[in-house]
Amino acid sequence: MGRDDKLDIPQVTLDLMILTILTHEPMHGYGISQRxxxxxxxxxxxNPGSLFPSLYRLEGDGRLKAEWCDTENGRRAKYxxxxxxxxxxxxxxxERWNRACFAVTSxxxxx
Amino acid sequence: MILLHRLASVVRWIxxxxxxxxxxxxxxxxxxxxxxADHVRDGAxxxxxxxxxxxxxxxxxxxxxxxxxxxxxxxxxxxxRDLRYGLxxxxxxxxxxxxxxxxxxxxxxxxxxxxxxxxxxLIRPMPYAEADRLVMIWDDMTKLDITTKVTPSxxxxxxxxxxxxxxxxxxxxxSVEATVSGDGDPEQVPARSASWTFWSVLGVRPxxxxxxxxxxxxxxxxxxxxxxxxxxxxxxxxxxAIGRTMSINDERYEVIGIMPPKxxxxxxxxxxxxxxxxxxxxxxxxxxxxxxxxxxxLKPSISLSQARDSMRALSLxxxxxxxxxxxxxxxxPLREEIAGxxxxxxxxxxxxxATLLVIACVNLTNLLLSRGAARKREVAVRxxxxxxxxxxxxxxxxxxxxxxxxxxxxxxxxxLPAIRFLERLVPEAMGDAAPLRIDWRVLMFSTGxxxxxxxxxxxxxxxxxxxxxxxxxxxxxxxGSTGARSHWFQHSLIxxxxxxxxxxxxxxxLLLQTYHYLRHNDVGMRSERLLTFETPVFRYAKDFDQRIxxxxxxxxxxxxxxxxxxxxxxxxIPFTNSANATxxxxxxxxxxxxxxxxxxxxxxxxxxxxxxxxxxxxxxxxTSDDRKxxxxxxxxxxxxxxxxxxxxSPLGQRFKFGSLGATGYWYTIVGVVNQIPESGILDETxxxxxxxxxxxxxxxxxxxxxxxxxAVDPESIVPAVRQAIWSLDKNQPLAHIRTLDSxxxxxxxxxxxxxxxxxxxxxxxLVLASLGIYGVLSYAVTQRTNEIGVRMALGATAxxxxxxxxxxxxxxxxxxxxxxxxxxxxxxxxxxxxxYGYQPDYFSTAAAVSIILIVVAAFACLVPARxxxxxxxxxxxxxx
Numbered sequence: 001m002g003r004d005d006k007l008d009i010p011q012v013t014l015d016l017m018i019l020t021i022l023t024h025e026p027m028h029g030y031g032i033s034q035r036x037x038x039x040x041x042x043x044x045x046x047n048p049g050s051l052f053p054s055l056y057r058l059e060g061d062g063r064l065k066a067e068w069c070d071t072e073n074g075r076r077a078k079y080x081x082x083x084x085x086x087x088x089x090x091x092x093x094x095e096r097w098n099r100a101c102f103a104v105t106s107x108x109x110x111x
Numbered sequence: 112m113i114l115l116h117r118l119a120s121v122v123r124w125i126x127x128x129x130x131x132x133x134x135x136x137x138x139x140x141x142x143x144x145x146x147x148a149d150h151v152r153d154g155a156x157x158x159x160x161x162x163x164x165x166x167x168x169x170x171x172x173x174x175x176x177x178x179x180x181x182x183x184x185x186x187x188x189x190x191x192r193d194l195r196y197g198l199x200x201x202x203x204x205x206x207x208x209x210x211x212x213x214x215x216x217x218x219x220x221x222x223x224x225x226x227x228x229x230x231x232x233l234i235r236p237m238p239y240a241e242a243d244r245l246v247m248i249w250d251d252m253t254k255l256d257i258t259t260k261v262t263p264s265x266x267x268x269x270x271x272x273x274x275x276x277x278x279x280x281x282x283x284x285x286s287v288e289a290t291v292s293g294d295g296d297p298e299q300v301p302a303r304s305a306s307w308t309f310w311s312v313l314g315v316r317p318x319x320x321x322x323x324x325x326x327x328x329x330x331x332x333x334x335x336x337x338x339x340x341x342x343x344x345x346x347x348x349x350x351x352a353i354g355r356t357m358s359i360n361d362e363r364y365e366v367i368g369i370m371p372p373k374x375x376x377x378x379x380x381x382x383x384x385x386x387x388x389x390x391x392x393x394x395x396x397x398x399x400x401x402x403x404x405x406x407x408x409l410k411p412s413i414s415l416s417q418a419r420d421s422m423r424a425l426s427l428x429x430x431x432x433x434x435x436x437x438x439x440x441x442x443x444p445l446r447e448e449i450a451g452x453x454x455x456x457x458x459x460x461x462x463x464x465a466t467l468l469v470i471a472c473v474n475l476t477n478l479l480l481s482r483g484a485a486r487k488r489e490v491a492v493r494x495x496x497x498x499x500x501x502x503x504x505x506x507x508x509x510x511x512x513x514x515x516x517x518x519x520x521x522x523x524x525x526x527l528p529a530i531r532f533l534e535r536l537v538p539e540a541m542g543d544a545a546p547l548r549i550d551w552r553v554l555m556f557s558t559g560x561x562x563x564x565x566x567x568x569x570x571x572x573x574x575x576x577x578x579x580x581x582x583x584x585x586x587x588x589x590x591g592s593t594g595a596r597s598h599w600f601q602h603s604l605i606x607x608x609x610x611x612x613x614x615x616x617x618x619x620x621l622l623l624q625t626y627h628y629l630r631h632n633d634v635g636m637r638s639e640r641l642l643t644f645e646t647p648v649f650r651y652a653k654d655f656d657q658r659i660x661x662x663x664x665x666x667x668x669x670x671x672x673x674x675x676x677x678x679x680x681x682x683x684i685p686f687t688n689s690a691n692a693t694x695x696x697x698x699x700x701x702x703x704x705x706x707x708x709x710x711x712x713x714x715x716x717x718x719x720x721x722x723x724x725x726x727x728x729x730x731x732x733x734t735s736d737d738r739k740x741x742x743x744x745x746x747x748x749x750x751x752x753x754x755x756x757x758x759x760s761p762l763g764q765r766f767k768f769g770s771l772g773a774t775g776y777w778y779t780i781v782g783v784v785n786q787i788p789e790s791g792i793l794d795e796t797x798x799x800x801x802x803x804x805x806x807x808x809x810x811x812x813x814x815x816x817x818x819x820x821x822a823v824d825p826e827s828i829v830p831a832v833r834q835a836i837w838s839l840d841k842n843q844p845l846a847h848i849r850t851l852d853s854x855x856x857x858x859x860x861x862x863x864x865x866x867x868x869x870x871x872x873x874x875x876x877l878v879l880a881s882l883g884i885y886g887v888l889s890y891a892v893t894q895r896t897n898e899i900g901v902r903m904a905l906g907a908t909a910x911x912x913x914x915x916x917x918x919x920x921x922x923x924x925x926x927x928x929x930x931x932x933x934x935x936x937x938x939x940x941x942x943x944x945x946x947y948g949y950q951p952d953y954f955s956t957a958a959a960v961s962i963i964l965i966v967v968a969a970f971a972c973l974v975p976a977r978x979x980x981x982x983x984x985x986x987x988x989x990x991x
Binding site: 028030033047048052053 | 137138141142167168169173177178
């Protein structure tokens with residue numbers, strides 16, 4: 001798949017994906033970006049220039065909490081973890097996403 | 112909740128910015144490290160891996176910038192950057208910035224300070240319940256020789272209370288002499304007697320204890336309500352003061368109440384005691400005993416004019432049977448009464464400061480327009496380089512707002528000391544109960560006005576510049592032609608500015624003229640090195656001879672002090688008191704003819720006139736032959752002579768006063784003295800009768816003022832004076848020790864303050880206006896360098912160029928001058944009450960203002976015009 005075919009990801013969607021990735025375990029920025037790449041199966045690419053501002057904003061809003069921990073390779077990195085408020089937002093977003101997807105798919109199939 | 116998080120995040124970002132930046136940096140480094148490690152694992156060389164990792168991140172600074180921009184509070188960053196740009200721009204042209212900020216500071220500082228005074232005296236609530244319903248009532252004695260506004264008699268007050276339909280109640284207070292003794296030094300304190308209704312009419316309550324009752328007032332119970340100040344001073348602020356007794360005029364009074372610290376009432380802030388009026392029977396029926404100050408509260412449904420009409424009718428009815436027929440009354444709102452002439456002074460000064468603010472804004476507008484036109488090329492260049500309209504507007508906006516903010520700051524710095532000066536404008540009755548503070552609303556308002564002017568006209572170049580194509584603007588070359596329209600606008604601004612300055616100059620000139628007149632007005636005495644003080648002689652109330660002997664002993668003792676040229680006594684010190692007036696009856700007149708014949712009475716020691724330096728116009732001074740037993744004699748002032756004996760000498764004529772009946776003394780006039788404004792330096796002159804103490808047994812009082820002419824500084828002998836008086840009686844209090852000059856200064860303070868303040872405003876306005884003329888002309892010279900070059904190349908002389916520019920500047924000035932003089936003539940009418948009946952010469956003021964303005968404007972024109980005339984045509988043309 002050529003680079004030009006990659007999708008533009010809206011901000012809300014990016015937030016949703018970040019929150020989803022973090023539901024399982026706390027991760028650092030590089031880890032999140034690797035996981036995003038793997039999950040999206042290279043359909044789209046999130047570059048760090050978009051990822052980090054989102055992380056900082058979510059942290060600022062209290063959806064995420066960050067702390068410095070050691071990685072498995074013994075390097076210090078900043079790990080992000082979901083807060084209760086982040087979890088709530090994820091629920092809301094996911095529900096909205098499902099509705100939107102359903103609506104869009106309906107329109108597309110109906111056409 | 113989320114708002115809280117965001118706020119905390121912004122605070123963190125701002126407060127621990129360096130730490131946050133460092134953290135972001137290490138986080139991104141960790142990203143690169145880990146990415147590189149993965150690439151190495153996939154088989155890349157370490158160098159290759161780092162390069163790939165960096166690529167993957169997409170640029171350190173770019174990511175950081177995006178994080179910064181995305182953060183909450185990121186907008187603050189941009190604002191701070193704009194502010195820095197703004198300050199840098201202002202620093203780049205220090206001349207412009209200094210003038211602009213100083214201009215704004217004068218405008219903003221002036222009105223802020225003035226409004227603070229205006230607010231304290233005229234707006235802020237007074238310490239009474241619903242103070243705007245309170246009025247004072249005076250007898251309107253227009254037909255009397257004395258004055259129009261006379262204190263009513265307690266008898267009238269009783270009748271008004273009984274018969275009026277417009278007031279919920281009325282109260283009277285009268286002045287009483289009070290010497291407090293025991294518990295410390297004897298002290299003469301300002302005191303008032305008050306009717307029991309006083310407290311309910313004013314709607315005030317004591318902070319502790321109670322006030323006196325109707326019953327206590329009627330029965331003459333010795334109780335006293337004291338001021339907060341006296342409570343602190345004599346009782347150390349202890350609550351046990353209530354119920355204690357204190358000695359007033361050697362009688363025991365029980366302290367029943369303490370007033371709040373902010374309480375004041377006419378005539379002065381410093382009244383310390385209020386005792387029940389407890390009027391004796393004779394006072395209740397003496398309609399001629401004009402001794403009371405009456406305050407009343409309007410009924411809720413009654414307007415001021417209704418009250419005026421009703422009281423006028425009532426008073427005419429009550430006094431119809433009076434000697435000389437009935438008189439109406441004056442009903443004046445309390446606020447007006449307390450503020451007095453200060454009201455007009457403050458209003459005029461507030462307008463003046465508002466005018467100054469307008470001038471400042473006009474000037475700023477002019478400066479910005481000139482500067483904007485000069486920056487047109489800069490705007491064009493930047494537009495050509497790709498700066499968007501929005502970016503330019505934002506930058507100019509920031510610059511203008513920075514200017515306004517700095518101007519406001521400097522304005523506050525200016526207002527703070529100015530306020531200290533203005534405190535002297537607060538009427539004596541309010542004193543420290545009306546402290547002046549910076550009024551933030553006005554500061555905001557004036558800064559807002561300045562900001563609107565700054566923004567409005569600061570943006571003109573940005574908008575105009577970006578409207579044209581850059582090519583057009585740059586093709587116009589260094590000339591940056593602005594077109595006739597903006598010239599017209601700037602020129603009319605100059606005219607407006609000049610006209611306003613002329614109005615202020617004219618009014619200021621009139622006030623200065625008036626003050627000069629008042630200050631040098633003949634007071635009938637030599638006022639320099641004359642010390643005065645009062646020694647109440649209530650201890651000798653019962654024995655007339657003993658009292659006179661004591662006063663004479665005081666004069667003798669004080670006169671013997673080294674450095675004293677002479678000492679004398681008068682019962683009421685000049686300029687202080689309009690009381691003690693009475694009807695008089697000329698020999699040959701019938702009682703009914705005495706209507707309107709009222710004169711002030713003053714009792715003096717024999718060499719009083721010599722001591723104060725008063726001039727006798729006719730006749731002789733009092734001598735040692737004028738004793739109690741000899742023929743009663745009097746010296747009258749010129750006003751009395753003119754009124755009673757028009758066209759002939761009053762010497763040898765006889766008259767009675769006070770006691771007009773058969774037992775009243777006939778006084779023979781032996782001298783006529785020049786006018787001394789006994790009742791106040793700003794009051795109109797009144798008829799006065801002077802007698803020697805020895806012959807004042809009929810109609811006398813318990814006051815004794817001492818005047819001391821010194822060869823040395825009067826203040827320096829004050830301790831010796833105290834010792835001299837106390838050597839006669841160690842319990843004798845002395846009050847109001849001051850020099851006659853200081854009393855004159857105090858009485859003229861409103862006049863001197865308003866004259867000097869208005870003068871200062873006018874001078875500032877003049878400076879600003881000339882700066883404006885200077886600015887516009889210099890700008891025109893810069894703009895027209897080319898034209899000047901061409902003209903000179905074609906043979907115009909330097910003199911012609913000089914004249915042409917000077918003519919342009921002076922033309923605008925003259926136009927402004929004419930408008931200003933016309934407006935000034937109209938504006939000066941509101942000054943009437945500040946002129947104290949004096950009629951300053953408008954034409955000489957206008958002439959002086961015209962000359963000053965033209966000279967100053969000529970200088971302002973000459974500097975740029977000379978620069979123009981020295982233009983070297985070769986250089987000017989080569990600039991193209």
